[in-house]
Amino acid sequence: MNMPVKKIGAEGVAPSAGATAPVVAMTPKRPPLAETYARMARETAVRVIPPLVVLALLMLVWELICRRAGSTLPPPSKVFKDTKELILDPFFDHGGIDKGLFWHLSASLQRVAYGYSIAAVVGIALGTLVGQSVWAMRGLDPLFQVLRTIPPLAWLPLSLAAFRDGQPSAIFVIFITSVWPIIINTAVGIRNIPQDYRNVAAVVQLNPLEFFGKIMIPAAAPYIFTGLRIGIGLSWLAIVAAEMLIGGVGIGFFIWDAWNSSHISEIILALFYVGIIGFVLDRLIAGLGRFVTHGTAQN
Amino acid sequence: MTAYLKLDHIDKIFTRGAATTEVLKDINLTIEKGEYVSIIGHSGCGKSTLLNIIAGLTGVSTGGVLLENREVNSPGPDRAVVFQNHSLLPWLTVFENVKLGVDKVFARTKTRAEREAWVMHNLNLVQMAHAKDKRPSEISGGMKQRVGIARALAMEPKVLLLDEPFGALDALTRAHLQDSVMALHQKLGNTILMITHDVDEAVLLSDRIVMMTNGPSARIGEVLDVPLARPRKRLELASNATYLKCRQRVLEFLYERHRFVEAA
Numbered sequence: 001m002n003m004p005v006k007k008i009g010a011e012g013v014a015p016s017a018g019a020t021a022p023v024v025a026m027t028p029k030r031p032p033l034a035e036t037y038a039r040m041a042r043e044t045a046v047r048v049i050p051p052l053v054v055l056a057l058l059m060l061v062w063e064l065i066c067r068r069a070g071s072t073l074p075p076p077s078k079v080f081k082d083t084k085e086l087i088l089d090p091f092f093d094h095g096g097i098d099k100g101l102f103w104h105l106s107a108s109l110q111r112v113a114y115g116y117s118i119a120a121v122v123g124i125a126l127g128t129l130v131g132q133s134v135w136a137m138r139g140l141d142p143l144f145q146v147l148r149t150i151p152p153l154a155w156l157p158l159s160l161a162a163f164r165d166g167q168p169s170a171i172f173v174i175f176i177t178s179v180w181p182i183i184i185n186t187a188v189g190i191r192n193i194p195q196d197y198r199n200v201a202a203v204v205q206l207n208p209l210e211f212f213g214k215i216m217i218p219a220a221a222p223y224i225f226t227g228l229r230i231g232i233g234l235s236w237l238a239i240v241a242a243e244m245l246i247g248g249v250g251i252g253f254f255i256w257d258a259w260n261s262s263h264i265s266e267i268i269l270a271l272f273y274v275g276i277i278g279f280v281l282d283r284l285i286a287g288l289g290r291f292v293t294h295g296t297a298q299n
Numbered sequence: 300m301t302a303y304l305k306l307d308h309i310d311k312i313f314t315r316g317a318a319t320t321e322v323l324k325d326i327n328l329t330i331e332k333g334e335y336v337s338i339i340g341h342s343g344c345g346k347s348t349l350l351n352i353i354a355g356l357t358g359v360s361t362g363g364v365l366l367e368n369r370e371v372n373s374p375g376p377d378r379a380v381v382f383q384n385h386s387l388l389p390w391l392t393v394f395e396n397v398k399l400g401v402d403k404v405f406a407r408t409k410t411r412a413e414r415e416a417w418v419m420h421n422l423n424l425v426q427m428a429h430a431k432d433k434r435p436s437e438i439s440g441g442m443k444q445r446v447g448i449a450r451a452l453a454m455e456p457k458v459l460l461l462d463e464p465f466g467a468l469d470a471l472t473r474a475h476l477q478d479s480v481m482a483l484h485q486k487l488g489n490t491i492l493m494i495t496h497d498v499d500e501a502v503l504l505s506d507r508i509v510m511m512t513n514g515p516s517a518r519i520g521e522v523l524d525v526p527l528a529r530p531r532k533r534l535e536l537a538s539n540a541t542y543l544k545c546r547q548r549v550l551e552f553l554y555e556r557h558r559f560v561e562a563a
Contacts, residue, residue, distance in 0.1 A: 196386040199356055202374040204400045204454070214399065218390040293390075 074265050082265035097249055097257065105273060107249040108239050111167070112281075115174025116235050123179045123231070124224060127186025128216065137187070148180035152238035156245055166246035170239065177238040178231035182224070189223025190216055218293075225289030232285045236278045302329040302365070303490060304353070304458050309362035311348055322348050324516040326362070328509060330458075335484055335491045337501040339549065340511030341557070346494045349511075350462050353492065354380050366457055376404045379451035383463040385443040387435040393446050394431040397421060400454045421453040422446075424483060441472035448480070452487070461493040465500065474533065477504060485530055498553070502545045503531060510552045520557060523548055 059076050066075035074082065090102035129136045130144075155176050159169040197219055201211050217224070243252025251270055258266035311323040322345040330336050338346045351357035353364050355374035363370050366377065379400070387396045397418045405414050422428040425445040430438050435446070444464060451459055464480075465473040481504060484491060495501050501508045505525050512520040525545050527536065536542040 196382060196384065197388060199354075199374075199380070199382065200386050200388065200399075202356060203354065203376060203378075203380050204403050205375055206403065210403075215388070218388070221390075 074268070079265040079268050082263070083269040086266065086269060097247075097253065099249060101251075101254070101270070101273060104249055104251045104254045104270075105277065108243060108251045109277070111170045111243075111250070112174055112232075112235050112239050115171040115239075116178055116232060118171075119175045119177075119179040119182055119231060119235070120228060122175075123182025123227065124186050124217075126179075127183040127224070127227070128190055128212070128220075130183065131187035131190025131220070132216075141187075144180060144183060148184070152177040152234070153241050153245070156242055160246075166248055170242045170246050170250075173238055173242045174235040178235040181230035181234065182227040185223045185227030185230070186220060189220030192223070193219045221293040222289070225285065225293060229282060229285045229289065232281050233278065236274075236281055240274060303332040303334075303367060304330040304492070305365040305368075306349075306353070307363050307365060309349070309352060309364070310360045311345070311352065311357070312360040321516045322514055323352075324518045326519060328519065328522075330490060330492065332490055333488045335493070335504055335506045336509060337493045337495050337505040337507075338509045338511060339495055339498065339501045339553070340517065341513055341553065342496060344511045344514045345517040346511055347462060350380070350460055350492070350494050353458070354378050354460050356380075376400060376454035377457045378460055379454045379456035380460045380462060381444070381447045381451045381464045383466050385435070385440075385447045385467075387443055387446055387450075389435050392432050392434055393422065393427060393438070394418060396435070396446060397450045397453050400450055404454045418453060421449040424452060424486075425449045425479065439472075441468055441476055444468065444476060445479070448483070452483070452489070457490065459489045459491045461491060463494050463496065465495075465497070473500075478533065480504065481529075481531065498546060498549045501549060502542060503533065503536065508545070508549060510549060510557075512557050521548075521552055 063075045063077060065071070066073050067077075080087075086101055090100040092100040093103060126140070130140055131137070152173050155173050156169060159172040159176075160166070163169050163172065193216065197215050201215050206214060239250070240252040240255065243250035244256040247253050247256075251274060255267050255270045258264075258270065306326050306328040309323055309326040310321070313320045313322055326349060328336075338349065340346045348357060352359055355364075355371055355378065358372065364372070371378065387393075388399070391399065398414070401409075401414050401418050401421075405417065409417065419428060419431070422431055425448050427442060427445045427449060430442060430446075435443055438446070444467075448464070461480075465476055468476065477500060480491075483489070484504075493501075493504065502525055508523045508525060509519055510521045510523065511517050523545060525541075527539070527541055527545075
């Protein structure tokens with residue numbers, strides 16, 4: 001990116017004095033601003049325009065298909081007209097479950113935050129145990145392999161019976177859904193710590209706690225974040241389904257409620273939000289992972 | 300002759316299921332304080348196993364390792380290792396890698412500021428102070444090995460164990476690093492035990508060369524004194540009669556009497 005800029009700088013200085021190296025270093029700091037902005041705009045355009053074009057085309061097709069009389073689903077123009085109020089004012093609160101979309105989404109996100117945080121802590125702890133101890137692996141791994149195949153919603157009745165309340169049950173479902181990939185990936189990461197690092201720790205005589213914090217977690221971090229990323233995706237998948245059943249405030253229940261009142265446009269709007277937030281959550285964890293493991297990934 | 304480090308009748312047998320392999324047989328060796336001893340042998344002769352035993356990373360089957368007349372059988376900073384592939388932790392900077400050991404060894408005896416100064420002192424010894432905030436992935440192979448040496452030196456080991464420390468480096472970097480290690484040995488007077496498969500390296504650096512026979516059941520075949528005055532200069536030694544004689548002896552041992560039989 002700065003190759004041509006450097007060239008300009010070097011040429012400009014060369015005739016005056018070849019020995020003044022600092023001047024050469026300084027000149028590239030003044031690239032033509034307009035050119036920089038133009039390049040940034042081009043790079044953004046290359047990323048943004050293709051998906052926008054595809055989106056517009058899809059909308060057009062959808063509009064054409066659903067505009068016919070007797071169509072079961074509304075066309076995008078009608079969706080927008082129907083949900084204009086919800087889009088423009090996501091913060092209204094008329095009491096009970098008659099709230100703006102912001103409140104529904106934030107309630108769902110809160111449940112995910114609780115369940116997922118517990119899953120992250122428990123998952124990393126159990127994963128470390130299973131990765132570190134052969135006997136823990138022999139004892140627990142078969143159990144995990146069976147439990148992780150149970151669909152999230154199958155846990156819901158059981159957790160409702162145990163907690164006798166919707167809120168903790170939903171949190172439990174999030175937890176039980178997202179904990180498995182975290183456990184399994186952490187265990188793989190711990191098992192794959194190179195013997196070299198263990199030798200270093202042994203020579204330095206790190207105690208188990210220091211070994212955990214200074215060697216294990218950083219060395220396994222890329223694996224752990226893979227698990228965390230799968231986990232956040234699964235928990236966002238599970239929350240919508242769980243909320244449809246437990247009711248109350250939440251985006252899942254909002255969708256179910258809209259279906260019951262035949263507000264198809266509202267369902268479509270909610271799906272749009274669910275998709276965007278799922279995407280943002282995934283990117284958030286991925287970005288956090290990149291930030292934390294910047295040194296570990298390449299060796 | 301005071302035995303500073305003593306290897307006493309060490310046997311090592313690896314067992315996998317019903318199959319047992321005797322790797323080392325009856326290894327006896329005494330090393331004086333301040334001595335530079337190399338162990339040379341063909342690959343697979345168990346010299347790395349021997350170093351791991353001294354480091355305490357591998358247990359012995361019979362026999363024992365005595366350091367200052369006390370048995371050592373678990374790893375510790377008094378026998379710091381410079382690993383063949385540097386083994387720096389990639390998520391720590393150069394400074395933090397060295398500090399990891401320093402913080403443990405001098406947790407009680409030095410203040411935080413003193414420990415940090417000590418880390419810098421050791422990085423200066425290997426001329427790596429300029430890269431203290433770099434990560435291992437940002438420096439060259441030779442530099443990584445320098446940091447590995449600084450990490451080991453900073454623990455003030457009684458014996459410095461070098462496991463083919465220059466094996467993964469190109470010839471020029473290797474020569475440069477060998478000179479650095481020689482200078483450090485001269486300056487600090489460490490007791491050093493080095494594993495190598497490079498005859499020139501062994502003769503150039505060592506006071507004594509321990510030649511090992513081929514495995515399985517490798518034993519010490521011959522111990523050669525290298526009576527060359529220090530400091531040694533690579534270029535002057537190239538035509539030195541004693542140097543050439545020592546080199547000849549090691550070559551004869553390795554390629555005539557104990558020729559490496561491939562896939563034996």
